[in-house]
Amino acid sequence: MAKFNKKKSSELPAINTSALPDIVFMLLFFFMVATVMRENTLKIQNVLPYADQVEKLDKKDLVMYIYAGKPSERYRQSFGTEARIQLNDNFADVSEIQQFIYSERESKREELVPFLTTALKVDHETNMGLVSDIKMELRKAEALKINYTTRTGEASQNFD
Amino acid sequence: MARRSTPEVNAGSLADIAFLLLIFFLVTTTIETDSGISRKLPPMQDEEVVPPVIKEKNIFQVIVNRNNDLLVEDELMELSELREAAKAFLDNGGGVGPEACDYCEGAGDPTSSDNPVKAVIMLVNDRQTEYGTYIAVQNELVGAYNELRDRTAQRMFGKSFQQMEADFNDVRYTGNKDRLKEQIEQVRDMWPQKLSEADPKN
Numbered sequence: 001m002a003k004f005n006k007k008k009s010s011e012l013p014a015i016n017t018s019a020l021p022d023i024v025f026m027l028l029f030f031f032m033v034a035t036v037m038r039e040n041t042l043k044i045q046n047v048l049p050y051a052d053q054v055e056k057l058d059k060k061d062l063v064m065y066i067y068a069g070k071p072s073e074r075y076r077q078s079f080g081t082e083a084r085i086q087l088n089d090n091f092a093d094v095s096e097i098q099q100f101i102y103s104e105r106e107s108k109r110e111e112l113v114p115f116l117t118t119a120l121k122v123d124h125e126t127n128m129g130l131v132s133d134i135k136m137e138l139r140k141a142e143a144l145k146i147n148y149t150t151r152t153g154e155a156s157q158n159f160d
Numbered sequence: 161m162a163r164r165s166t167p168e169v170n171a172g173s174l175a176d177i178a179f180l181l182l183i184f185f186l187v188t189t190t191i192e193t194d195s196g197i198s199r200k201l202p203p204m205q206d207e208e209v210v211p212p213v214i215k216e217k218n219i220f221q222v223i224v225n226r227n228n229d230l231l232v233e234d235e236l237m238e239l240s241e242l243r244e245a246a247k248a249f250l251d252n253g254g255g256v257g258p259e260a261c262d263y264c265e266g267a268g269d270p271t272s273s274d275n276p277v278k279a280v281i282m283l284v285n286d287r288q289t290e291y292g293t294y295i296a297v298q299n300e301l302v303g304a305y306n307e308l309r310d311r312t313a314q315r316m317f318g319k320s321f322q323q324m325e326a327d328f329n330d331v332r333y334t335g336n337k338d339r340l341k342e343q344i345e346q347v348r349d350m351w352p353q354k355l356s357e358a359d360p361k362n
Contacts, residue, residue: 029180054196148196
């Protein structure tokens with residue numbers, strides 16, 4: 001009878017890992033290119049509400065962000081616990097919104113201005129009074145396209 | 161001097177360094193784009209303009225009070241029932257003659273809306289209402305419109321309204337885009353989003 005069992009070497013050959021850095025670098029470049037660093041440092045609490053009838057907000061360069069919510073822990077001392085608006089990196093007053101919109105428009109190319117959208121990132125515990133004031137200012141500044149930024153999920157979770 | 165061959169650079173730790181960078185970028189990456197409910201604000205109006213008269217039965221009133229309670233047409237309602245109630249109102253089609261609605265499937269109640277083009281949803285909220293509640297209500301109302309649009313789109317063009325919009329925004333879509341746009345407009349005109357927001361009461 002023929003013998004099928006070949007002579008096996010007693011130890012496993014080492015796996016060639018010389019291509020590993022190449023693979024890792026490939027992944028690295030992908031993430032480097034895809035990364036978007038956070039533009040603004042949040043000074044407020046910003047737990048967004050849930051909604052499921054959402055539309056994607058792509059073209060990040062055509063979006064202006066307005067944040068609102070209670071000041072976060074370390075700003076409570078100086079700014080209190082009342083909900084505030086944050087534009088760029090600073091707390092702002094309602095009256096500063098129009099100025100903010102105009103300066104944002106100024107920084108964009110003229111043909112893109114009609115496509116600008118204002119994203120309202122508002123904490124879910126904020127009172128509607130503040131949001132209404134923001135919307136009123138946006139109407140005055142004729143920035144009518146808005147988007148209530150939300151997390152995706154069942155709307156009933158907002159009541160928990 | 162004896163010529164020695166240059167020793168090979170040890171590249172064994174290269175992978176470690178690359179991994180370190182990789183993990184850093186993995187952690188800091190936020191790939192997902194923001195998403196949310198898109199709305200259009202009404203432009204500022206002159207004081208002199210007289211608001212158009214709307215029949216009481218064509219108005220669907222949704223009130224959210226300061227305790228985040230929902231009052232629909234003067235009755236207390238749970239959020240989970242709001243979407244069906246809004247759909248029933250929009251889809252009612254109680255009009256007769258020129259105001260009849262031939263694509264409505266509702267009850268045809270003469271005390272409810274005439275047709276979807278006339279039907280207005282009025283949302284009133286208090287200044288103390290929580291934003292989360294407001295978004296939940298908005299979400300349900302937009303959801304009602306979306307479901308009705310879907311139904312019509314499915315019946316007329318054999319695909320959902322979302323699919324039509326996605327196709328329209330897709331650069332690789334091979335079909336006729338102009339026709340698609342017309343179809344989208346058609347569905348939109350059949351179910352216009354007439355969502356009016358009153359200034360909050362104190």
